[in-house]
Amino acid sequence: MLFFSYFKDLVGGEVTVELKNDLAIRGTLHSVDQYLNIKLENTRVVDQDKYPHMLSVRNCFIRGSVVRYVQLPPDGVDIELLHDATRREARGG
Amino acid sequence: MGSIRKTCVTKLRSRPSAPLPSIRRVIQSSSIHHAGSSRYPAFSLMCSRKTQPDNAKRYRGSRFRVLSRRDQPKWSWKMQPDDATTVPWLAFSVAFSRKKLLILLRDGRKLLGILRSFDQFANAVLEGACERVIVGDLYCDISLGLYVIRGENVVLIGELDLEKEELPPHMTRVSETEIKMAQKVEREATDLKGSMLKRMEFLDMD
Incomplete structure (x- = not known):
């Protein structure tokens, strides 16, 4: 649940989602759920020429299980806070 | 009685x-x-x-x-009061039901159609579905009818912007038989390339 709440804090930020089929999509994070399914808005595909069918897609839903990486904005992670939360979760509290 | x-x-x-x-x-x-x-x-x-x-x-x-x-x-x-915006599948199904969508499947297929239903596992019902086959600069829409898609096969569900072009202008639409032929040619080419690379492995080209 830690990363779920982490992504919930990130809502509204600009992220790049790289999928397991090498498709990379950049967009504004609109919402996220417990499976880390992601909904992006104002999307554009990083390598547009290779994926012509994605040209007119503006908003999309991405299934959590096909995500390889989520590239965050540079100031998107408070490392101290994440360390803290991770340790707390590892202790089981 | x-x-x-x-x-x-x-x-x-x-x-x-x-x-x-x-x-x-x-x-x-x-x-x-x-x-x-x-x-x-x-x-x-x-x-x-x-x-x-x-x-x-x-x-x-x-x-x-x-x-x-x-x-x-x-x-x-x-x-809950904020579900319609914070749960992705709900937000999506509230905003986009009965709109034209593109569904990318895990095997690389691209399905287009009108979304009728959708849930958190990405199970979806697509009405008037068609498969868009793209080979190089050629494309073709093969109509399929009503489709129920199991969520595990879905990679992405995207809303199509009706004001924008669906495909770049240089792409041309061809018939189903032509696209099947083009697909076959492309598959043979990649197979050949693979086998040639395998045969020439000993040359150590890099």
Whole structure:
């Protein structure tokens, strides 16, 4: 649940989602759920020429299980806070 | 004859006339209903009255509700105030139901159609679905009809912007037979490339 709440804090930020089929999509994070399914808005595909069918897609839903990486904005992670939360979760509290 | 009619009448009268108050509240508070309607016999069989008490017990306390009366939806999702924006599948199905969508599948297929239903596992029902086959600069839409897609096969569901071009202008539409041929040629080319690379491996080209 830690990363779920982490992504919930990130809502509204600009992220790049790289999928397991090498498709990379950049967009504004609109919402996220417990499976880390992601909904992006104002999307554009990083390598547009290779994926012509994605040209007119503006908003999309991405299934959590096909995500390889989520590239965050540079100031998107408070490392101290994440360390803290991770340790707390590892202790089981 | 008269006695039979009498018992029927008493049975009808003894049937509880209203659902439980809590269930009624759920119906009023939620804005999304999925009716296991009588138009889909298989569905109504699955949600037959016999199985409902168990289901009701199983889902007690969760946000899924199984409803008991025939004239009402068979289940509903108890909405929290912000669900329609914070739960991705709900946000998506609220905003985009009955719009034209593109579904990318795990095997690389691209399906286009109108979204009829959708859930958190990305199971989807697509009406008037067609498969878009793209080979190089050629493309073709092969129509498929009504499709139910199991969520595990879905990579991405995207809304198509109707104001923008669906495909770049240099791409041309061809017939189904032509695209099949182009697909075959492309597959043979990649196979050949693979086998040639394998044969020439000893040369150590890099």
